[in-house]
Amino acid sequence: MFGIYIHIPFCVKKCKYCDFNSFNMNLNEKKIYLEDLKKEIEMYSSDYKNKKIDTIFFGGGTPSILTSKEIEDLMRILKEKFNFSKEVEITMECNPGTIDREKLQTMKINGINRLSIGLQAVQNSHLKYIGRIHTYEEFEKNFKEARTIGFDNINIDLMFDLPNQTEDDWKESLKKVVKLNPEHISAYSLILEEGTELFEMYNREEFSLMDENKDIDMYEYTINYLRENGYNQYEISNYAKKDKECKHNIIYWKCENYIGLGAGASGYLGKERYTNEMNLSDYHKKIYNNQKPIMSIEMLSEEEMIEEKVFMNLRMNEGINRKEFKEKFGIDFYEKYKNKIDTLKERNLLTIDDISIKLTQKGREISNNVFLEILS
Secondary structure, three states: OOEEEEEEOEEOOOOOOOOOOOEEOOHHHHHHHHHHHHHHHHHHHHHHOOOEEEEEEEEEOOHHHOOHHHHHHHHHHHHHHOEEEEEEEEEEEEOOOOOOHHHHHHHHHOOOOEEEEEEEOOOHHHHHHOOOOOOHHHHHHHHHHHHHHOOOOEEEEEEEOOOOOOHHHHHHHHHHHHHHOOOEEEEEEOOOOOOOHHHHHHHOOOOOOOOHHHHHHHHHHHHHHHHHOOOEEEEOOEEEOOOOOOHHHHHHHOOOOEEEEOOOOEEEEOOEEEEEOOOHHHHHHHHHOOOOOEEEEEEOOHHHHHHHHHHHHOOEOOOEEHHHHHHHHOOOHHHHOHHHHHHHHHOOOEEEOOOEEEEOHHHHHOHHHHHHHHHO
16 A cells, blocks of 8 residues: 555644644745645656545644635645545545544545544543643534535544542443444553643643553453454554444554655655655745754665564564565565564463464563664
């Protein structure tokens, strides 16, 4: 598969936990940025005009902050400049409070066929505490509007281990969301990132977090509850109904190629991983001078590609396909890491058969530690 990621860095207000490249919206900056983005699309289209595009993902920031006209314009130029596959998946990240019926209709008419709606929690007190701009009721209204317009592939984002969140709060969030019957649920444990407002609040001891054992209990409950309700866990934090896995994210986890467009976006093409300028002014200057707005390029060695594939493939429940790994790198994955894999298997953290090597449920609970043990 081959994908395109498009970064829209503007927000109504930055959430307290967010460390993504995003800024409070300025109308003039947004206008300039979108013109720059169209020029960047053109720069890449000549190299990839005949490449079948399987997925497009509008991330942010808050892509749904764009107006209907802006969404229409971006989709038009993408269709003109790239060759979409028949089953192309086009996802728009949406925040409640920035979408309405008209905007949803524009998305649908212009080919956006998957929505990823950031909810995070169903309790308004938690939403307010972490800096969300919406209530649960606004989210539910937006979700139901999307259904009436015809969206039949919707993801809902949820977070557990939020400040002051109880286990019952989390169970209520899962129950309410499952009742809405979305096709996909992403359920993440909160990670406090340095430089965010929530990180500073934690350092000031304004709240405490659950201990590790309770965090694991909530994770196990999530997997079991969602499985009972028809959602298959296919990646550490992602659950889907049959055939509704996110194709775009699978490109990342399988280390396949994608173009990254926009300020701070990353792309992966051939053996090169690149990152665009994050600052809007620096991004604009390079586009203005007819340069790709790349800040840095990393040429991956084969060893780095192997390590990345191990790390990313093991995030998925299907794990590392041994035949595919050998075809790509000319080596047997098990033989390369035999001693470490055998040790992890004895500790019930990995399973091995002739087809694949996978994390067990216990392994997924401490996945980062497993990855480090294999790759150290």
